Amino acid sequence: MTPAPTAVRPRIGLDDEHFVPDPRPTLSWRTTGTARDWVQAGAEIEAVRGGTRHTAHVDGDDAVHVAWPFAPLEPREHVRVRVRVRGADGSASEWSEPAEATAALLGPQGWQGRFIGSGSQAPHRLRTEFTVRGRVRRALLRATAFGAYDAQVNGVPVDDAELKPGWTGYQWRLTFDTSDVTALLRPGRNALGIELAGGWYTERFGFRDAARRFYQGAPAASAHLVVEYEDGTTDSVATGDGWRWARGPVVEAGIYQGEAYDARLHESAWAHPGFDDTAWRPAVPVDVPDVRPEPRSAPPVRVTERRSVQRVLTTPSGRTVLDFGQNLVGRVRIVVSGPAGHTVTLRHAEVLEDGEPATRPLRNAAATDRYTLSGEGEEAWEPSWTFHGFRYVEVENWPGALTASSFSACVLHTDMPRTGGFATGHALLQRFHENVVWGMRGNFLSIPTDCPQRDERLGWTGDIQVFAPTAAFLHDCDAFLRSWLRDVVAEQRAAGGIVPMVVPAVIPQVPGLSEPVAAWGDAISVVPDVLYERFGDTGALRECFTAMAWWVDTVAERAGEDLLWEGGVQFGDWLDPDAPPDLPGRAKTDAGIVATAYFFRSAELTSRAAALLGRDADARRYADLAERIAEAFRSAYITPGGRMMSDAPTAYALAIVFGLAPAERRAAMGLRLRDLVRAYGYRIATGFVGTPLVCEALAGTGHTAAASRLLTRTECPSWLYPVTMGATTVWERWDSMLEDGSINPGQMTSFNHYALGGVADWLHRRVAGLTPAGPGYRRIRVAPTLLDDLDDAAAWHDTPYGRAYSGWRRSGGTVDFRVEVPPNTRAAVRLPSGAEYDVGSGEHHWTERHPRPRRTRAPLSLDSDLVTVIDDPEAYEAVLAAIRSLDPERAAAFRATTRWTPGRTLRNPLDKAPLGVLEAVEKALADLPVGDLAES
Template identity: 40%
Template sequence: MKKILFLFLALHLSGLGFAQVKVEHLLTENQTDPLSIDALTPRFSWQITEANKRSVMQSAYEIKVKKGNHALWSSGKVISDQSIYVPYKGETLVSGQKYTWQVRVWDNSGNASGWSAPASWQMGLLSPADWKAQWITPGFAEDSVTRPSPLFRKAFSLSKKVASATAYITSHGLYEAQINGHRVGTAFLTPGWTSYNKRLQYQAYDVTALLQQGKNAVGATLGSGWYRGHFGYNPTPNLYGKDIALLLQIDITYTDGTKATIISDDSWKSSTGPVRFAEIYYGATIDDRMQQKNWSTTNFDDKGWYGVTVKDFTKNTLIATYNEPVRKHETFKPVKIFTTPKGEKVIDFGQNLVGWVQMKVTGKSGDKITLSHAEVIDKAGNFYTDNLRTARSQNVYILNGEGEETFEPQFTWQGFRYIKVEGYPGDLKPEDFTAIALYSDMAPTGTFNCSNTLINQLQHNIQWGQKGNFLDVPTDCPQRDERLGWTGDAQVFSRTATYNMNVHNFFAKWLKDVAADQYESGSVPFVIPNVIAQGLKSGPGASTGWADVSTIIPWNMYLAYGDKRILEDQYSSMKAWVDYMQHQSKNDLWNTGNHFGDWLFYSENDDNDGHSAITSKYLIAQCFYAYSTQLLINAAEVLGKTEDVAYYNNLLAQVKAAYLKEYVTPNGLISSDTQTAYVLALQFDMLPEGLRQQAADRLVANIHRYNNHLTTGFLGTPYLCHVLSRFGYADVAYRLLLQDTYPSWLYPVKMGATTIWERWDGIKPDGTFETPTMNSYNHYAYGAIGDWMYRVIAGIDTKTDGPGYKQITIKPTIGGKLQFAAADYETNYGKVSSHWKLDNGNLILDVEIPANTTATIYIPVSNNGTVTESGKPVNTDAAIKLAEPISGYLVVSVGSGSYHFISTL
């Protein structure tokens, strides 16, 4: 009887339109319950979930916002399917205040959801006047050589019970804070790296649980970091300043509603502790004998400490943090401990990673242990660090002798798979060493796997290359004396990056530094933040394919996330770069300046037979000139800038005409007869329609001349397989992907790589190494093939007219003797899946489409084949609409839901 009653109620409620859809995963400015929003009109996003129902679309929404019990804004019922980036339109928001919001939606059947669980956000400090804290520096004379990390502390008393408390912290240098002996937050390398003279981030922390009525103490340790550490080319100190300084403010609300504020000021004390040295390239020295135990607690006597000096540093550059902080992630135990032929004790962790090693040890006071880091072991089996150049990459630990001690470094990191251990008292045991991965805390979004184990390892390497190099900024390498935000590497990999992890906030932050450090001429520096010509109005830059970061990444982020604000924020920078190229051109031909070209393309040492794949740098520049102009036009169209659309369309036509006149014969032969030349011409539509297929044929002929190997470098490689599959040569693209001899993607895999290499032959077939001056084994650029694996093999893509996967394309490409391939991708709307496998002449394709989106699915099928969905002919389900077929595919349009197709091949 109870079951019958329950069923009756469920059907009755369903008929009334209750609880048919759910609203979950609420975000404010792409963050979950953020604590420091400084956007005055924050935007709201949510996901709609509905099990076992197809074609669910949002037809309307309603948002309500409160401050405490006070209703601040109600949108009313808004007829719209928009569920991401919905702007707040209520009362003016106040610095430091916390707000809550909820949303409910109606679906396209008229069913209403319940109100979502509340989400919250807190405004940051919106103006310099909101900062009551003062900048403080150590009150003692610093050792200017080793620069031990200063400690700052302040004891204070709270007269009442704390209801809520937020700490706002930043620094010149890096900081780690403590309250009452407990670490504040879980982030590392804060406040992160930005163009410090123009943009300095602060972080906000909920520290309510760390404070208590009565006595309290707060402290912070600082390190030199990017701000004043030895960094950049010919590592130089004090790039942004010589000082090291702290700015800290805790805003407290008591349970009775009254408030208090704790600030950094002249009442603080300063000293030094166990961190005697810490540099990004060189590592850290930790002397446990110098510990000041309980220094951040109320029980500590700081009478012997120095005072501090208050400084009048600017607060006008302070900005809230939106990107994910660097945090600890995976851990690895040793897979092998061995002695090299040279007699050195070495530990292998089995994975090239970025972070550090945590070590446990028991010994005598004064015992010194040195951990050195390396990516590879040489041909003879010895520890190899020549490719680190001047980066010492060593952590030194000095014991206090008081039982078991645990060490890990501060204010530095290493890129490594192996460590060499010197001075360790006793035998090396696996349980005493743990490698900890460190990278920006971006949510994983994509997975890809297939029936080929080497490709699966390649995908693993791509993801670990991204993890190791997405450490607050997209670095070119994590191990040697570089670790800079190289623009070319970032732009070629940016679309792949969006599949593996949610890089929306990560790149939005970095792109603002691209604009901040862009020269007045519109030229873009090679690295961002620009430490090569820091603070200058002009300097090295403007290399094609590198400076185009200013147009390519904003557009890729817009495609992946559908966020127009990225285009709005970057539009001036995009336009300035295109205008720079125009001003450098004569008769619409850009053939001046210094360019890196198709960096690290295939090259023979002896080029007497012309075997090296040399592509004219100016030809490449003209192609990217056109591409950036096209992307600027695209952005202008999205933003409604009609005058710019007209102007730059005219410019684009002239740029392409100049390219044809200078570099292409009437029959379509490109003057640089290389793979990269044809790839860029076809990818960027530089050729008239009538010359494109012959160019693709020439490209394939070139590949065959190289015995089915690629010869492309940084600029040609990302587009190579895309061009081949677009022009009917998917089989050749697969052949290149599956090639496992040099040069190829799988050659490093066969050589044991666990990340992507900088060079195609970083380790040669005979076990020797490429030139050590530039030979990184964790360098993600060539991992851009991952984009093709997701978008073509699995077939998951977004339509330009419906960016951010509002309108989805699923178009798998069968080939490469793969028996199956599967990709899952978490979009702003929910999970998209495309899984296919071959089964006795049939293709089984399982697709998942999230609510509030639509999809066009291309189902591979033979000319006379049939297609079923869930066992029924595909044309019998009203939710599946047939579209115009294309060669080799049956095309259907669907809404959300799960679909099980079987087709005859």
């Protein structure tokens, strides 16, 4: 008998938030069960609206982003949806648990509340009272602010969201929140209170002395409460006349500077009815941008975790510092007792330097919170209007004995479900992947930021462009990135087709507002494509297609007739490790190669999007343009022998991965890339653009061993070097911290940047082998890549259809493979032997023989070829250790400057070394075993 499947509660819209912004939200559901090869033959959808049942039927296997099959939702309408499915095998499910949603839509009357405040930039409170005159059926509050706000009804917060309504391009777009406050109302008098701070709206943006306010005017809040009674009547309470304001205990608040709170000024009953507000002043209308608020379309920021102090340190200078053991983003909660007027200060830092909190990388950001005690017994407090990136917190002026239990760290980020993971027994690589996850969590806070700690925290488009595939695997970020893309489209419209390097575009003086910049502006084509590939979301392509085409047309105008994008301002392969600390754009790869490759990539993606959207003429136009760009690229930058005009790893990686390498020269280009990676000692030689691609390009051209060596290297620069230095997030620079524990001397150094962690996508897709072969993983490609330096690797991902898994594990010369395929999907499996299988849902196992390559060693000496030495990890380490034992500085220089190319002997880079060093190296090599080597 065929086991019956189970239909899982459907999703209404793009996330699991209750209030949906779309009158026709898409519907998605999963099916669970034990039947192998289960495929949906159809589904029945039931919607209950206003007590009336409506049904619709879906034929076939569509179960993700299914078009809304009913009449559009009306403003404030509540709907309950459930599904049941039937399988092609004749099986059928019961009805799923229902999902409920309410339409967070504005009616034809538009936004109701006026924008009010104190008229000053200082944080303050707003309040009003109103009467509930009967039995309440439902009460919904809509609220927003130019600034950051929180709302209370009768002294109770209306939700658990933070820093509402989040950051958007305020001059173009403002979102509002909807909250169900029915349970908070009582018969008779009630109070509605709003706390208001400047948030991003009043922040100063820019670098060092150039920092300026971008948005003008005082913060302002607006709210509209609709109370529906059981008798069918309604009452409205909106911001406007009758509201009053007063300063509260929040004395100062800034995203970068931190928060100061004076508990002596707190009035606990300020948001309760009957509070005496005669000393408060009438609220005033505030001039704000002429923007119609729209429903919030992404999950809000929330506190998602609380972490305890791991160590209490006393620094060499006598400071008290808390170590939370993890570089995180959020704030610190304290529990304290002491006299009234006593002020505790908290200063935040990511790392220690010489045993002291390192604040230089914060630049102009004070990242400091202050709490002044009320003196009324035990007091608990955490800031509400700021966030910090930190692992260490210096505590100053703590009253009495300090104990670790008085502090906890509150982790803040946009509340996206975790959807993917990677596991390996290689401890350093596992920690690196955890660092990638923490970096994403900290930098997905309202918008995708570059860093969370210094005076920046901006939506750099290049960062998310390279990281979007990794992000889409790790967290359900579809709604989050869809929301941000709306700001990208708005900013591009304002810039006349140019996609700014920063969105929201709050730093007019940076490049990328007057001229397009490759790899940054290309976020408008890459990110929507990722959302389609990973989530099956054609809506992102539909909303962004005009912007994608406009971007490509804008670049085409700049490139000119030869289609080589070589002019203007470019960042190129940003943060190439060979670039000077204060010139991070001075890369080995020519900026024109980077720009033209991305020009091709965006044209290709725009053509693909046009075809998916049924825009056939556009599809042909951009496909033709992409082919002409490819020919121009090949003619200008690739020699007949397969050499790039910029003979650097990033140039080859771009050409190979983007499909610009001619088929007849691809093997030669892959071999040259291998040789270059080896020449740099298998240490990183790529920057911002090349880093996510280099392992893919190596393995894709048959040089998996080189990719494995590059991945697992621990010398600087490498992915694992920061891990060996204690990093718990991904750094901005390969050497943000130098080997002696000092901080990179450059002006720009962060210890939490996710961009260089984009290689995690390769770990998921290629090493573990879990790749979408159809939109939203409707079809899956499983093709694991065995790495000589790993004993195992596995990845799991909660696809829109259910959990998929691919993993492998060595045991001697045997490798076991396990694959899980979710119901209603199929997977094309290709094992390392070349064996191929087409499988349906369920768990699958295979075993193959794959002994590690047999290793032999001939006697080595100073006359051995450099390639022979670098390709023998034990020999290389022996040489380096021998030099270091006598002359550490010479060892460091040897490691940094030697180019490991064939035809040269080890004696060559040591030609000026003292005789003692040469003798030590000869002895170290002579002591190595020769012949057949046992597997290490």
